[in-house]
Amino acid sequence: MNRKKFFSSFGIGLTGLMLFKALPFKFFKKKVSDKKIYVKINPLAIRRQKIGGKNA
Amino acid sequence: MPDIRDDEITKGAANNPDPNYWRSFEELHRDQSFINEINKEFKEGASESPDISGISAFSRRKFLALLGASAAFAGTACTNYRDKGEIIPYNKKPAEITIGKANYYASTCNGCSFACGVLIKTREGRPVKIDGNPDHPVSQGKICAQGQASIMGLYDPDRLKSPKSNNNNRFVDISWHDADAEIINELNNVGSKEIALITGNIVSPAENKLIHDFINKYPAAKVYSFEQFNESVRNNAWKKCYGTGEFPLIKWNQAEVVVSLDSDFLGMGANKIENTRLFAERRDVINKKFNRLYVVESNLSLTGMNADYRLKLRPDAQYAFVMAILNELRKRNAIDVSRDTGNFSLENFAGEYNLSKKDLNYLMDDLMNNRGRAIVYAGDQLPVNVHIAVNALNEYLGNSKLYNPDAEKINILPLSTYDELKNLAEKMKAGQVGMVIHYDANPVYNFPVNFNYEELLNNVDIIVSLTQVENESSINGNYILPVHHYLESWGDAKTRNGFYSLRQPVISPLYDTRQKEAILLNWINGEPSSFKETVYHEYLMDYWKTEVYPGLNSKLSFKTLWYGALHDGVVLKNEKVSLSFTFNSSVLADLPSSAINISGFAVHIKESYALKDGRYANNGWLQELPHPVSKVTWDNYAAVSSTTAKKLGLETNDLVEIKISDNSLTIPVLVQPGAADNSITIETGYGRTKAGTVGERVGFNANKLSNISTGLSPWLFTSAEVNKVPGNYKLVLAQTFYDFTQSLKQDLPKKRGIIKEGTVAEYLSNPGFMIHEEEKSKELPSVNPPFPYNKLKWGMSIDLNKCLSCGDCVVACLVENNIPVVGKDQVNVGREMHWLRIDRYYSGTMEDPAVSNQPMLCQQCDQAPCENVCPVLATTHSPDGLNQMIYNRCVGTRYCSNNCPYKVRRFNFFNFRDDFRDGYQESPVFALLQNPEVTVRSRGVMEKCTFCIQRIAEAKADAVREGKELKGSDVTTACKDACSTNAIKFGDINNKEEEFYKYRNHELGYYVLEELNIKPNVTYIAKLRNTHSEEA
Incomplete structure (x- = not known):
């Protein structure tokens, strides 16, 4: 295969790959917020030592 | 060669x-x-030169290139597998966290005005489970299904994440500073117009003070407090009868006889947790204490299912019924009433409404023989005259002894009357309201339809909605301000005398939201840039320091008391009351002396068991929770009796149009055994147009009929027209799958001993009446050699006398064990994933059925038929008696489920998290909801109840670490924790000292399908109906 053919095949393949990642599944999939959620303890909350009645 | x-x-x-x-x-x-x-030396073709033209054009190089490209594609396709990120230990571990161990925080639920104390379990900083706070004096460690499921609201992907403002009918993001600045400007420039603050029931003293501070700052402000289902009619009647105060709390545990008139006191209402606990104390097979429950109602309810005697009666006839009872008691000289009580006759009434005279006689006898120990209780939705008549009846029978004089319900901010709300509507119509603030309320959905509230909003200049999720009220507004979930919020509550409870945030806000009280505070301060996250925390502490702490007379410093209160969740206060009840008999003179003219159909609108007034519509667990009576999921319906259905030519799933004055609703019909004729019951909370991904367009909006100007009460209507309309709507029921027309399958529960029942009289005269000696001594064959469980062995007992089939245990199990929501379509084909279900059996006739309920879960059989048939040994048996499931061995043959006689195994036909609502449960925030102690199962794997093996394993590890022996009482299952009547017991079957042992070996205990000799480990205590001894 000559160099031109190689790079053109590679380019087509790469384009196909990008399209595959975008279409068809993800295009129709409901967009989910990508915002990262951070879990942070509230530092002012008081933890309970025991969980039974009257702290037993 | x-x-x-x-x-x-x-x-x-x-x-x-x-x-x-x-x-x-x-x-x-x-x-x-x-x-x-x-x-020849070589075979043909072996030595000739190759023919190039015959060779394929597909070269080796091309082949390798194609191979590489295919591998790259395959690798790309697999990148859809969700990268869960890296698990790294804390760089700076917070002091509170021990990795792998849970932390617990006390707080207060805000699901309803009962404000139950809760204990929130967190793992690595995020809440994963909500249970009751055992130190809360009222809920005493229990919480309802809504409280259990409310954790889903914290991680709801539909939660608003930032403030929005309406820009040409499109909501766009706006910063808090800008939103506050604009709103404060509007508040200051409202002029002579009113600022209407519409809220739900306020139970927080600090919040109440805050609202009054807001009104002081903005004198044009007026607060309207509204709950669609409330006790306003009951309290109104109480005031007329007793002059002051509110309807008191009832000492259900001291009542020998309870007469419930269209009151679902065991299934609904804010007091449900306490009511069920107290009522179940008198359904005690250990101490042999039994009360008797009469239910007279229009539709089969949860309370009705548990009745000893049940009569069906349309709700608009209840007044005549109560007056007829009064007159009958007068006739029998049982009571002395100086006033005229009309010419109601019980005998005529019974004939007119086809009521059993025998049962009515029993009722009269019981009321007469249990003066001061019986209670007649009318439902919240009945008209005021019924309540007045019932108050009079109780008074004359001396039943006011069961009113609790020591416990007073505290009403921090009284609910607005319907007249006040009507007044608001008129002001809005006249353009006299400049601003409306929906303070975590949804009046567009919940207000009576005759208010035309949504239309009236067009006359208001500025509409601000403070809400967690977009709703019908917020989409009409100018600003939508997202508020914290209660697990992210500070607060307090006072619902009774004698204690306060506190709410603390267990997690920092997940999004750019603010506590609704903090928003108001910021508006009071008037300076948008002055906001800080702790503003309401400081306000709350100040309030407690100045208003609450002095009254506690505590020797501790305020800070110490405050931290102790946060730790415990409640603060007790010496606040004894002694209520007195002086009846004003002149109120009887105002009662009608004859029955109202009844025509057409009666329509009764009730709140939904699962969704309440619609606030939980976006909660998939609650939508999928089968209705306790009908077992319908994902929809509401019009419940009609079989006689009414025949008259109208209706079958289940047919559509009807219900017309009350100018309001109409088209809704599918369910033929409900036990419903009263010519009476229709509809539960509201459905049919929401804006509730989130899960809740929108589910069911039918019954609020379209809630016209308060036409009803006997805001929820009860008479003279309705009902007509069949073309069309069909499939209601999905979680039960009634099998074909019961086959003779082999008829009366299966009775024939196979699945349900065993008796009467109290039978039991008291012969406690061993259920034990058949010849059956016990019979040696049953088995393919398995017996295993001697000499050490700790887990077992469970379920007392069917206490089990009310409320479903709280089902929801607790869903939360604890990461059980996915599957959706209506999958429930329709029997694929709901509930590990614990509550089977409901009718017996008797369609018109007057008796109901038997039975929670069914994996029986953890000693000789489990599911274990023998697994080809890959994915299900095994542990030395402590558990039937174990190894998810990653399972290949999905489903042979185990086929072999299970109890049908308690659930198969993941799909990855339901991905399948339901387009991957709603696959949202990254939803992953935080999962309990890390329980495997999250994927497609192709069988699952079932494990007796909460994660809790057993944790208790084992704790016992080993502490050098103690593990006891059965060290472990509680999620279902046991949730059951408010303590019907479920769990423990070691070999430990004679445990309370569980008494139930395991009780004379009323039996096993389901015992004759199969698979040795199940769940003991059911047979249900006893407390009927009169002549019927034993």
């Missing part, structure tokens, strides 16, 4: 004295072509 000449072969053959051996016909017949062939 040298040429072999033909003559040499012939000569050789002729000279060879041995027989002629040949290997082929060609050799035998001396075929010339064959001879030519064997003379």
